[in-house]
Amino acid sequence: MNLTGFICFLLFLAIVAAIAIIKTRKMRLNTTVAYFMGNRSLGFWMVGASLFLTNLSSNQFVGENEFVYTNDMTVMAWGMSSILAMLLVAEFFLPIYLKMGAVTTPDFLEHRFGPGLKKIVSFIFLANYLVTLIPTILYGSAVALNGIFHIDEALGISYFSAIWLLVVLVGVIGGCYTILGGFKAITVSDLVQGAGLLVGGVALLWFSLRYLGDGSILGGIQKIGGSKKEHLNAIGGSSDPIPFSTLFTGMFLINLYYWGMEQYIMQQALAAKSLSQGQKGMSLACVGKLLAPLLLNVPGLIAVHLYPNITNTATVFPRLVGDVLPPVVTGFVAAIVFGAAISTFNAGLNSSGTLFIMNLYKPWRKGNASDRELVKAGRIFQVSTLILAMCFSPFILFFEGGFYHYIQKISSFFSVPVFTVMIVGFMTKRVPESAARIGLLFFIVTYTLSQFVFDVGVHYLHVSAILFVITVVLMLAIGKWRPMAIPYTERNLSVVDLQPWRHRYWFFLLLIVLMAGAFILFSKAGIAQ
Template identity: 50%
Template sequence: MNVVVFGSFVFCTLLIAIISYIKTRKDITRTTAGLFFANKENNFWIVGGALFLSNISANQLIGENESIYINNMSVMAWGVSSIFAMLLVAKFILPIYFKTNSMTIPDYLGKRYDGATKRLVSIIFLCSYLVNLLPAVLYGGAVAFTGMFDFMELPGMGYWQQIWLMVWVIGTIGSLYSIYGGLRAITISDSVLSIGLLLIGIAFPYYGFKVLGGGNFFDGLGILLSQHKEHLNSIGTSSDEIPFGTIFTGMLIMNVYYWGMEQYIVQQAMTAKNLKESQKGMALACLGKLLCPFLINIPGLIGVHLISRLDNTAEIFPKVVGETLPDILIGLTATVVLGAAITTFNAGLNSSSALFILNIYKPLQRKRGKRTSERDLTRKGKLFQIVVSLIAMFTAPFILFADSGFYTYLQQLSGMFCVPIFTIVILGFVSKKVSPLAAKSGAILFIICYVVANYVMEIRLHYLHLLGILFLLTSAWMLLLGALLPKNEIKIMPLQYSGNFQSWKYLNYSAILLIVLMIAVFLLFSPYGIA
């Protein structure tokens, strides 16, 4: 590895760590509020940066550019269309969390339904993080990092050993951030990394187009806009990996769930000083998602022109970065890629601990008649993070032996668990007629139908469309059952909010502007625009 590249990487990584330490060294993580919610002291800049970077992972940088290289820009629908879902969350869902003083999704469900629903959903979340999120993030980061920058070219070390080493590097750093710095340190580092990602997003088109144009920026831009234009199209056909119609069905559901109900995302939003700062932070993250096609997808488009054939198409992002950026910026890119893997891992790790301590351990101790001090809760929370991180680090490298369709399988499997939770939460918001029994039976019904449709009958329908159809059927079942059950089973949830519950007065105007810009981005990457 080039000395300048390595030096740049070490400098940028240490700089972020030092900034995080300086900004958080006086913060207290001896309380659950400090460890899990940054003492609710974050402003909208930190909230927005943390939300945006927690969403960006090494898998996304690798996978989206690979999809663009193979197919077209239709994959950008996941990020760009999420703006509409994020605005719905900011307008309607965040106020409910603040009103009810719900710190976790199961916490809200316990208040709306019952304790059994709260425990059930907490266990589902923990299983999902332990089996799916944390190992996959570690493995994806290790693969991206070793394949992109060849830092691990050590004598006698094969690819299997490289993956083990990088998994433990990422896992150890992420664990230290989460355990010693709490969510405050995580959000600070996320915000700094957002700046780094923005710098790379600005620099890459400049250097990429110059290389593509043989030293002339405008010649390179002209080549991109005039050749292989089919790759610029975001309005894909039904045969594409992401058909355009899915943004109105299952993709919308998955996006609303992710930004409004995924625990580690909600936890970032709830670190804000008040509702107004949280809504402004969500709007700032929307702006980041609006820029994603220009920040993280340009390498795939340039790769179409620079590299005509590639045996392993997953290498398109690292190949293009290595061929276009100067050494010092390659080092910065390495920092951002490593940081993207770490930030998703430590956010999931912190949220896992919050779910366990607040929704399982503390209620269990109370039920046994034992008192729990803040010191005991934080110590147990940190111990739980150590155990979970060790399990994830030991299991992540074995993903190497999974089938080639592993990530698609994980995405489909994720839908089986997140959409039932989405249905329970949404109907809890909009209807007072859904009882705890209706909620639990609806979740079971959805899972059974999804398994049968996907793995038994093999219905030839895109799984995102299938998610939308099953959501409607499950909702109808829960409403019907709620109407037939005795009314005394329905629980009216009291409002417990005692802080500043003032919404951001410019939220509606910002939403209109962001939606117009979202549509404009889709039109730009379409046959009506540059495609």
């Protein structure tokens, strides 16, 4: 084990925790708004950092670099194309949520369709967090930390046992942040870790390129661009795992859902002190997505040249970190990766408590529960969720098809069906609750059949898009046949300023141009020619 690096790792974590404690020590967490939403007091720096860090987990450090190593840069499409989705959310979805004073995204479904559908979708969200989000975060961070510090070798235990041990460690530390510190402690730590991420990312690229180029950064860059150029291409063909055409079908729908309807993501923006601050925060997160490939994909490119025959490809990123960085920097980068994992983990665990308390437990108590009781019940639920996730997480090791593939394919079960219902609710006034229930059931059943029963011969992202169109048509037909007697009307229950950011369109345009430029750079028209 790299003892110096491990000590620096613990030191940086202690510094982040100390800052979070100092900044939140006077904040009382005996109300649901304080515990789950940070009293809706976030400025754009905190919103942007929280959104970016919540999205950037160790799953991506491990999974995307593994994908680049085994395939090519096409995995970059998930992050780059999300920029357009985020801008659409900032312009159209966020004002709707803030206007109605939403605490959770399913709150819109209660206003639009009724409390029954809100409960169904809340159950779907919670199932997603328990099966996909929280376990994969724990697993990804365990793989990364073991790859950097070689815990299995240091303790003389099996790889599987080391993953178990690290899953528990990450779970306990992350649980303390969320359960004891609440939402504001999470956002403060995100801001500190975001600054550290920039420093750590530059350091990793600097040392890894020098290592590849035998002491010369320029030499390292020339090696990446001089051979194995098939790994540089981000424009996938029809036979690639991620065809470029999926950007305009299922990938776009999933990204729009993820950034505009996924509770653990949107909760960061819903806690903004105003619509303007929320829109600025989402734009700042877009800047982070433009820079993210330097950490999520380029290390995988470097590993292609350094390690041509890795058996366990999930160890690509942690092995690179452990090999090329000085001990002190290794500990710092490990802390950054760990912090990114904790950030997403915290957001998922906090949002699971928010969904359970506000959408299920509170209605069940019929308004007879005090804020103190709700916060206590939320903490108990979060502890239970954490224990279940820690038990399930290590077994992802045995999933065939790769870690990142597991995340994306399983998440489609939960994301696009909810997106379909939400988008029809946004766009129509008379489609009834029965149409939404039928649409959800139809989508989930048919998607399951297409992936596990029948071989349809179509990429799962294209299947999602096709089913989206069919489900929308089905819901509109039901709405035409049996429309709501009284059309839905928006209600203004906002508790924050709804004045939009005045200069947003110029900034949005610049972000879209830079997004397109990134795709051109990593293509056969750019450096992959």
